[in-house]
Amino acid sequence: MNRRNFSRMLALLAVSPNQSFGNINKKDRIVVIGAGIIGSSIAYHLTKMGAEVTVIERDLPAAHASGKNFGWLHASYPTKPFSFHHLLKLSLLAYQNLETEIDIDIHWGGSFEWSASKENQKILTKEIEIQQGYGVPISMINGKQAHELEPNVEFDEEISIAFSKLDGAVDANEVVKKLLKKTISHGGRVLYPVTYKNIKTKNGKIAAVKTSVGEIEADQVVFACGGDTDELLKIDILNKSKPEIILRTQPMKKIINRVIVHPSFHIHQQKNGVVTIGATNPMADTSVGNLQGAPISHSDRLALMPEVFPDVALEKRHAEMILTIAQQFIPQLEAVKLKDIVIGWIPSTHNGGPVVGHLKNIPGAYIATTNSGVTFAPIIGELVAKEILDRTNINLLEDFRPDHFI
Numbered sequence: 001m002n003r004r005n006f007s008r009m010l011a012l013l014a015v016s017p018n019q020s021f022g023n024i025n026k027k028d029r030i031v032v033i034g035a036g037i038i039g040s041s042i043a044y045h046l047t048k049m050g051a052e053v054t055v056i057e058r059d060l061p062a063a064h065a066s067g068k069n070f071g072w073l074h075a076s077y078p079t080k081p082f083s084f085h086h087l088l089k090l091s092l093l094a095y096q097n098l099e100t101e102i103d104i105d106i107h108w109g110g111s112f113e114w115s116a117s118k119e120n121q122k123i124l125t126k127e128i129e130i131q132q133g134y135g136v137p138i139s140m141i142n143g144k145q146a147h148e149l150e151p152n153v154e155f156d157e158e159i160s161i162a163f164s165k166l167d168g169a170v171d172a173n174e175v176v177k178k179l180l181k182k183t184i185s186h187g188g189r190v191l192y193p194v195t196y197k198n199i200k201t202k203n204g205k206i207a208a209v210k211t212s213v214g215e216i217e218a219d220q221v222v223f224a225c226g227g228d229t230d231e232l233l234k235i236d237i238l239n240k241s242k243p244e245i246i247l248r249t250q251p252m253k254k255i256i257n258r259v260i261v262h263p264s265f266h267i268h269q270q271k272n273g274v275v276t277i278g279a280t281n282p283m284a285d286t287s288v289g290n291l292q293g294a295p296i297s298h299s300d301r302l303a304l305m306p307e308v309f310p311d312v313a314l315e316k317r318h319a320e321m322i323l324t325i326a327q328q329f330i331p332q333l334e335a336v337k338l339k340d341i342v343i344g345w346i347p348s349t350h351n352g353g354p355v356v357g358h359l360k361n362i363p364g365a366y367i368a369t370t371n372s373g374v375t376f377a378p379i380i381g382e383l384v385a386k387e388i389l390d391r392t393n394i395n396l397l398e399d400f401r402p403d404h405f406i
């Protein structure tokens with residue numbers, strides 16, 4: 001599907017029982033809470049369609065999951081329900097639009113993924129077969145074929161690798177910054193640090209948003225608060241977030257072309273030469289000895305959901321551990337100079353995907369949160385903006401409504 005057909009198809013997805021398409025409520029004042037990648041994408045699309053938008057952010061744009069993630073744009077999973085898989089695919093197409101609209105560095109080229117355990121490898125192979133049935137350009141290749149495509153990587157010749165051709169990678173920090181820059185150039189406002197406190201209603205409708213800096217008049221409010229959604233709205237749609245360590249290097253010469261999802265770590269390289277490496281719990285169950293200021297047990301360290309390490313020595317040990325594993329596989333990584341070492345907390349929903357739609361108990365309030373938010377951000381931003389402004393329901397989002405989970 002090309003980009004023009006993609007835009008036409010999005011228009012057809014809308015169902016407007018009472019209103020014709022294009023009857024846009026541009027006059028509504030919309031407040032978006034949260035300047036992560038989801039809130040930023042919604043704000044961008046709303047302002048592009050002509051709405052009056054204010055984004056408020058408690059910390060900094062992309063301060064949490066949206067600035068501390070791996071950035072893999074994946075079409076390759078999951079497979080159920082089909083709408084989930086379909087949304088992922090549409091989002092990759094939407095990224096092609098964004099690439100030129102907001103000028104972001106997307107490294108297309110596909111991904112390689114395999115598993116260490118035989119059992120998980122069987123599951124992966126089965127999922128690939130289902131996706132092939134959907135027409136996804138994905139196949140199993142062996143280590144030798146993979147090495148021909150990635151000559152700087154030492155693959156075990158015997159392994160079977162899922163090669164998904166559509167996948168890509170971004171620096172989500174850059175995506176958020178550019179989405180917000182365009183939002184502002186479309187006339188929107190982005191305010192931080194400003195914390196959402198409550199909603200003020202009048203005659204059963206939203207009149208304003210109460211914040212740490214006073215009231216902001218509003219007709220509609222979008223909650224795009226990632227991992228804070230449950231606490232803020234007193235609902236239960238999220239699992240406990242899990243941590244992952246993300247390393248980013250200084251730009252270096254090109255060594256890999258694809259996203260590589262090795263069982264112990266994952267890695268990709270942007271067009272600008274920056275290599276991003278992610279790994280889960282490389283030091284789980286280890287003691288940190290007598291490092292000053294560091295809680296001794298791993299679980300104690302994690303209980304407070306830190307986003308940075310308690311001290312430089314511990315940070316260095318984590319990074320060295322990840323790099324040692326990665327260098328055995330990609331020897332040229334010995335030359336890396338690290339720029340960032342961060343801990344990201346992965347927000348995840350009970351349904352494993354998006355939760356998007358109006359909140360029945362607060363007229364004018366909309367919720368948008370999801371797993372794999374980097375991949376989903378463009379399509380969620382575009383469809384949510386259409387739903388809010390056209391006052392329509394888009395069929396494709398019906399499987400992901402909050403009332404299924406709240």
Ligand SMILES: Cc1cc2nc3c(=O)[nH]c(=O)nc-3n(C[C@H](O)[C@H](O)[C@H](O)COP(=O)(O)OP(=O)(O)OC[C@H]3O[C@@H](n4cnc5c(N)ncnc54)[C@H](O)[C@@H]3O)c2cc1C
Binds near residue numbers: 061196227374375
């Ligand atoms: C380590 C890691 C790796 C990941 N890898 C991938 C990947 O490879 N591919 C992929 O697709 N996804 C990945 N993800 C998931 C993805 O990063 C998230 O799904 C996405 O960033 C969520 O975006 P968000 O805007 O919903 O939430 P967030 O980025 O958390 O943004 C929500 C914002 O709301 C703000 N907020 C909260 N409460 C308030 C309040 N009261 N007032 C004002 N503002 C408030 C917060 O400060 C925050 O900035 C990864 C995540 C992590 C952590």
